[in-house]
Amino acid sequence: MATNIFYALRATSAALALIAGSSLAYGEPMHGIAMYGTPDLPQDFVSLPYADPTAPKGGKIVTGEGGTFDSLNPFVQKGTSPWQLRYMLAESLMGRAYSEPFTLYCLLCETIDTDEDRTWAEFTLRPEARFSDGSPVTPEDVIWSYEKLGTEGHGRYASLWGQIASIEKTGDASVKFTFNTDNRELALLVGMRPILQKAQWEGKDFTQSGFDEIPIGSAPYTVTDYDAGTFVELTRNPDYWGKDVPFMRGQANLDTIRWEFFADSSLVIEAFKAGELNSHREFNVQTWDDQYDFPAVERGDVIKSIIPHERPSGMTGFVMNTRLPQFSDWRVRQALIEAFNFEYINEVQTGSQQSRITSYYSNSVLGMTSGPAEGRVAQMLAPYADDLPPDTLEGYVFPATSGSLNDRQSTRRALGLFKDAGYTVQDGVMKDARGAPYTFEILLQSGDDENQSIIDTYTQSLIQIGITPTITVVDRPQYRERSDTFDFGMTTFRRGLSLSPGNEQKTYWGSEAAEIEGSRNVMGVQSKAVDGLIETMLSSQSKDDFIAATRALDRVLTAGRYVIPIYQWNISRVAHAKELTYPKTLPIYGDWIGWQPDVWYWNE
CATH class of the missing domain: 3.40.190.10 (Periplasmic binding protein-like II)
Incomplete structure (x- = not known):
């Protein structure tokens, strides 16, 4: 069709x-x-x-x-x-x-x-x-x-x-x-x-x-x-x-x-192939290309449909809990983003066929534009100049690597940022000035094989800069309990966004929500700029102000470096x-x- x-x-x-x-x-x-x-x-x-x-x-x-x-x-x-x-x-x-x-x-x-x-x-x-x-x-x-x-x-x-x-x-x-x-x-x-x-x-x-x-x-x-x-x-x-x-x-x-x-999510596609299911959404492009050649597809009994859209990409990836001292410094968060070799992971996971999320509202009219902030967006950001993350006004861009397994430039950038934040590699281990090792826990849900695979690759990159994280895999009830109480260092993250953002933005990123267990402000954002721009967006009387406020908010969230983004599904x-x-x-x-x-x- x-x-x-x-x-x-x-x-x-x-x-x-x-x-x-x-x-x-x-x-x-x-x-x-x-x-x-x-x-x-x-x-x-x-x-x-x-x-x-x-x-x-x-x-x-x-x-x-x-x-x-x-x-x-x-x-x-x-x-x-x-x-x-x-x-x-x-x-x-x-x-x-x-x-x-x-x-x-x-x-x-x-x-x-x-x-x-x-x-x-x-x-x-x-x-x-x-x-x-x-x-x-x-x-x-x-x-x-x-x-x-x-x-x-x-x-x-x-x-x-x-x-x-x-x-x-x-x-x-x-x-x-x-x-x-x-x-x-x-x-x-x-x-x-x-x-x-x-x-x-x-x-x-x-x-x-x-x-x-x-x-x-x-x-x-x-x-x-x-x-x-x-x-x-x-x-x-x-x-x-x-x-x-x-x-x-x-x-x-x-x-x-x-x-x-x-219980094992990998069995869903097998059940579809076996005819137990008659509809299935596939999120992995390589799987779509490589594993959908079974007899029902070849006979034409199963149709592969591509459905485009113009809604925001939202944010998918691995979120850092800024309530913890390990993630409170933006330089550390940037270093951890630098260490995430997206281009290599994308090649392994999807054959480099999946594009990366560039901002929370990318792929839509509400997304931040490239380059410096201009016009109404710049005007709306101006009152919060002292509260803005670095590169908000200039236009933050997630780093890219060469795509090789060991990208030396990204490793050097990550080590430099850690040094600026007070950490150095001592005897092969990233430590602070007192000699305490830098480490954190990555919380995953059992059965989440794709994210487990991504984290395994990411861990190898972290080890190269002296960081050995603890990876904890729990069942769904435990995962929900721990994520609701913010009992994690880094974990998987998915926040879908619409063309009509509204009050839910307060629960996603508002300062008040950051202190409420069970809220959707998982990363713990507490920013006067974020709070103020949400209010501007909600009170906008014209479409121009509404779009400008959302684009300004998109800049602040993206430059906040709260999430290591992965694929966007356009x-x-x-x-x-x-x-x-x-x-x-x-x-x-x-x-x-x-x-x-x-x-x-x-x-x-």
């Missing part, structure tokens, strides 16, 4: 949809809401542009996951549930369109209303909205869901709850949220929380549920079979209430969705049964949450 129309149609328009200059007709209920300007789709739209409203219903998708699970309630802190489940069990007041940077369209609600400053948002529910057991979705369910999730649910819901001054029922089918924070994004965020059934939890402990009580939502699918830690199967509800809602036309087409779990590689089909028009987010399996269908 051809996918090159993606760039031709979207590169100059949809990825920049946030530049729309018109303003919302405030005080008038709308069918959707955009972070900037107005939604692209009119009130009478038929379906999302990347969904096929004529897609047939039927068929199944079976995918594999490394790891396990011990809960089917993704909305509480207790236990580990399949990550996809929170997107599949419950619907929200509005749904996100991945054909636009940040636009929501009504789903459970019929309309949304807000004021010019977005200090409040009022939703009117659709009269036909129903939970999977047939009972209506009511304002009471909405109010209960926000309060319960905000006070007893998973920690991801607490931040929004703290910014809601009040929730009130304003009519038989309407609910109004009033905010206590000056944040224009809140009017959108309140449309995205899962709505659960209040009656289900009367007299029950919501926080302790796992397998005994699977949450009831209004979504098209329900859990119909599972084996703890082994598989979960969901079945499409033939009586799903929202099949004719414009946002849902062409979505939820498959009858069955099944996730198989493997395309997705999905191998799938020939019957599994996706529409020809692709969203700017490409293969992202809300695309597979939502708009895929079974074509005999």
Whole structure:
């Protein structure tokens, strides 16, 4: 299936949809809401542009996951549930369109209303909205869901709850949220929380549920079979209430969705080759080229699809815990980055076919530009001149090596930086002025074979400069516990970023989050510049200021040298049964949450 129309149609328009200059007709209920300007789709739209409203219903998708699970309630802190489940069990007041940077369209609600400053948002529910057991979705369910999730649910819901001054029922089918924070994004965020059934939890402990009580939502699918830690199967509800809602036309087409779990993640591809799975995302380009020549591919029963996108690269690599003295000095972090021979590792792992991440928002309109900061970006950085990491204004670039196993230039640069930071090699060991060896722990999760291989190569480079790290491999529960409590020196890191960064940036890099166990500020960033630029981004009134603030933030984070970056995936590689089909028009987010399996269908 051809996918090159993606760039031709979207590169100059949809990825920049946030530049729309018109303003919302405030005080008038709308069918959707955009972070900037107005939604692209009119009130009478038929379906999302990347969904096929004529897609047939039927068929199944079976995918594999490394790891396990011990809960089917993704909305509480207790236990580990399949990550996809929170997107599949419950619907929200509005749904996100991945054909636009940040636009929501009504789903459970019929309309949304807000004021010019977005200090409040009022939703009117659709009269036909129903939970999977047939009972209506009511304002009471909405109010209960926000309060319960905000006070007893998973920690991801607490931040929004703290910014809601009040929730009130304003009519038989309407609910109004009033905010206590000056944040224009809140009017959108309140449309995205899962709505659960209040009656289900009367007299029950919501926080302790796992397998005994699977949450009831209004979504098209329900859990119909599972084996703890082994598989979960969901079945499409033939009586799903929202099949004719414009946002849902062409979505939820498959009858069955099944996730198989493997303790050893390397077995996932083998299960796919054996026909136990019928769709698989491949993240290693060399594996894609070398191992997808099995009979089903040769017969044409399995299709190899390349899916491009224009979303930010995010950051993938190995994060350094700056809370520890071993990583508090930027010169040491730079030295450890210098010692990471990416070009050699890339050749070994992918045949040098994978490009490296250059910044947190690279591959998108929000990414920092090369060279010195200019214009609005420079103006926004100026107040923080004393707090900026070196090379922020000049434009930081990750170092490159010759690609040979022993790159002498990178070794010399690393040794020079360590010397500047007060460390020298003594008797073959990197030591400080008091003679104490410099070392740290690298924490890895069992079954993560690719990162283990990368770290093994990296360790050899570290040994050459007198550093012998401790490598600790633990199972998934232990890994989660240790990473949540920041009990590591260096560990794997992945942070996906969108074309519409917002409040989540505070949890990713904000100073306050750095001190909260379980927060997503894993590296421990504490920077006035980062905090200030996030606030500038959130309060931006124009697309120009928004883009400039994000590009400035990208510069500060990148020059902070918190992560040793590895590959960026500017395309997705999905191998799938020939019957599994996706529409020809692709969203700017490409293969992202809300695309597979939502708009895929079974074509005999």
